[in-house]
Amino acid sequence: xxxxxxxxxxxxxxxxxxxxxxxxxxxxxxxxxxxxxxxxxxxxxxxxxxxxxxxxxxxxxxxxxxxxxxxxxxxxxxxxxxxxxxxxxxxxxxxxxxxxxxxxxxxxxxxxxxxxxxxxxxxxxxxxxxx
Numbered sequence: 001x002x003x004x005x006x007x008x009x010x011x012x013x014x015x016x017x018x019x020x021x022x023x024x025x026x027x028x029x030x031x032x033x034x035x036x037x038x039x040x041x042x043x044x045x046x047x048x049x050x051x052x053x054x055x056x057x058x059x060x061x062x063x064x065x066x067x068x069x070x071x072x073x074x075x076x077x078x079x080x081x082x083x084x085x086x087x088x089x090x091x092x093x094x095x096x097x098x099x100x101x102x103x104x105x106x107x108x109x110x111x112x113x114x115x116x117x118x119x120x121x122x123x124x125x126x127x128x129x130x131x
Contacts (some may be wrong), residue, residue: 098129 102122108114 095126095130099126102126 099122102108102125106114106118106122108118108122
């Protein structure tokens with residue numbers, strides 16, 4: 001497995017998800033970022049120390065740095081961006097549908113001034129859904 005990783009050229013552009021604790025809604029919340037992978041030997045050393053989890057899928061290397069919560073992805077930016085946007089759109093669509101169901105359940109669309117209790121219930125249930 002190590003030989004497959006060592007063929008990657010240094011200074012290759014990479015795109016990765018970085019876990020952002022300030023914006024994290026859950027443990028699975030990552031932000032797509034880009035950069036350059038320059039320290040190939042350092043990367044190999046990290047792997048030998050079991051600090052990274054990695055898998056190769058569809059000719060792309062995925063590596064999760066468990067110390068810094070960074071998921072490295074070696075691949076095409078356009079394809080990755082399309083996959084991320086597609087996933088986000090579906091998630092937003094589902095969340096919007098669920099929120100709409102909550103509005104109907106608690107009759108928020110027809111109640112001119114809903115009580116704080118009802119708003120709290122909607123907020124709680126929607127928060128539980130987002131987990």
